[in-house]
Amino acid sequence: MEPSKSIIAISKLNKSFGENHVLRDFDMSLAPGENLVILGKSGSGKSVLIKCIIKLIDADSGDIMVLDHDISMMDQDEMDLLRKDIGFLFQSNALYDSMTVRENLEFPLRRHWTKEQRESQAEEAVMEALEDVGLSHTVNMMPAELSGGMRKRIALARTLILKPKVILYDEPTTGLDPITAREISELMISIQKKYKASSVIISHDMNCIRMTSNRVITLIEGRNYVADTYENLMKNTDPKVSEFFR
Ligand SMILES: Nc1ncnc2c1ncn2[C@@H]1O[C@H](COP(=O)(O)OP(=O)(O)O)[C@@H](O)[C@H]1O
Ligand SMILES: [Mg+2]
Incomplete structure (x- = not known):
C-alpha cells in the first residue's frame, strides 16, 4: 500500500446514539507535524470524534486511517499496539x-x-x-x-x-485559570517542536487555539463546516463561524 501523506485521514464518519446523530459525514485529515484544532460547542461531538479515532467507540460508518492503518479492520490486540503511538490526554486527567x-x-x-x-x-x-x-x-x-x-x-x-507519533488533546485548558491555561498552551507548542508529533487538539479556548493551532476545523452540526487558519477564521463572516469569536 502506498503510504499516505496524512497521519490521520477520516472520511464520511457517522456516529449516532439512538436518535442523536452526532457526527454526519465528518471528514478531516491531519498532516505530519501539524497541530490541528477541532473547534465546536459543548455537546457537538468533539470527544466522540477523538474516541472514534482511538476506537474507544466504534463508528457507525466511514473510514478512519491512523498512521496508515484502517482501524475498522483492527482487533483489540492490534489496536493496543497502535495506541502505543497515540498519546491521549483525557479531559479529566485520569491520574491514579x-x-x-x-x-x-x-x-x-x-x-x-x-x-x-x-x-x-x-x-x-x-x-x-x-x-x-x-x-x-x-x-x-x-x-x-x-x-x-x-x-x-x-x-x-x-x-x-x-514518545507518541500522534497526540490527541481533549480540552487541555478547560477548567484552568488563564495563566495556567497559557502555560499549558506554551507547553503544547514546545512538545510539537521537540517530538515532531502531530496533534489533534479539541478546544473552545480561543487563546489556546490562537497560540497552538496550525489549522482549525469547525465542527458544526456534525460536519467539518470550515477548515482554515485561526487568522482567516477570525475574519469569516458566516454567523455560525463568527459566533465562536464573539
Ligand atoms: N456513550 C454515549 N452514549 C450516548 N450518548 C453519548 C455518548 N457519548 C456522547 N454522547 C452524546 O454525544 C453528543 C456529543 O458528545 P461529546 O462528544 O462528549 O461532546 P463534546 O463536543 O462536548 O465533547 C452529546 O449529545 C452526548 O450526550
Ligand atoms: Mg468533550
Whole structure:
C-alpha cells in the first residue's frame, strides 16, 4: 500500500446514539507535524470524534486511517499496539490518586515495555518526561499534593513517556485559570517542536487555539463546516463561524 501523506485521514464518519446523530459525514485529515484544532460547542461531538479515532467507540460508518492503518479492520490486540503511538490526554486527567507521580508515569510502560526495558530505562524515561513539563521535583509526590495545572502537566508527561507519533488533546485548558491555561498552551507548542508529533487538539479556548493551532476545523452540526487558519477564521463572516469569536 502506498503510504499516505496524512497521519490521520477520516472520511464520511457517522456516529449516532439512538436518535442523536452526532457526527454526519465528518471528514478531516491531519498532516505530519501539524497541530490541528477541532473547534465546536459543548455537546457537538468533539470527544466522540477523538474516541472514534482511538476506537474507544466504534463508528457507525466511514473510514478512519491512523498512521496508515484502517482501524475498522483492527482487533483489540492490534489496536493496543497502535495506541502505543497515540498519546491521549483525557479531559479529566485520569491520574491514579493512590500512586506517586513516578508510578503514574511508569504505568503505561507496564503494557508497552518488557520487564528488562522497564528495569533499565524506566527511571530515565520518567525523568525526561517530567523535565519536558518542568516538574522534575514532583516525582515522589502524590497527585493530591499538586495543583490542577500541575496535574494536567503530569498527565501530559505520562502521555509523552511512550514518545507518541500522534497526540490527541481533549480540552487541555478547560477548567484552568488563564495563566495556567497559557502555560499549558506554551507547553503544547514546545512538545510539537521537540517530538515532531502531530496533534489533534479539541478546544473552545480561543487563546489556546490562537497560540497552538496550525489549522482549525469547525465542527458544526456534525460536519467539518470550515477548515482554515485561526487568522482567516477570525475574519469569516458566516454567523455560525463568527459566533465562536464573539
Ligand atoms: N456513550 C454515549 N452514549 C450516548 N450518548 C453519548 C455518548 N457519548 C456522547 N454522547 C452524546 O454525544 C453528543 C456529543 O458528545 P461529546 O462528544 O462528549 O461532546 P463534546 O463536543 O462536548 O465533547 C452529546 O449529545 C452526548 O450526550
Ligand atoms: Mg468533550
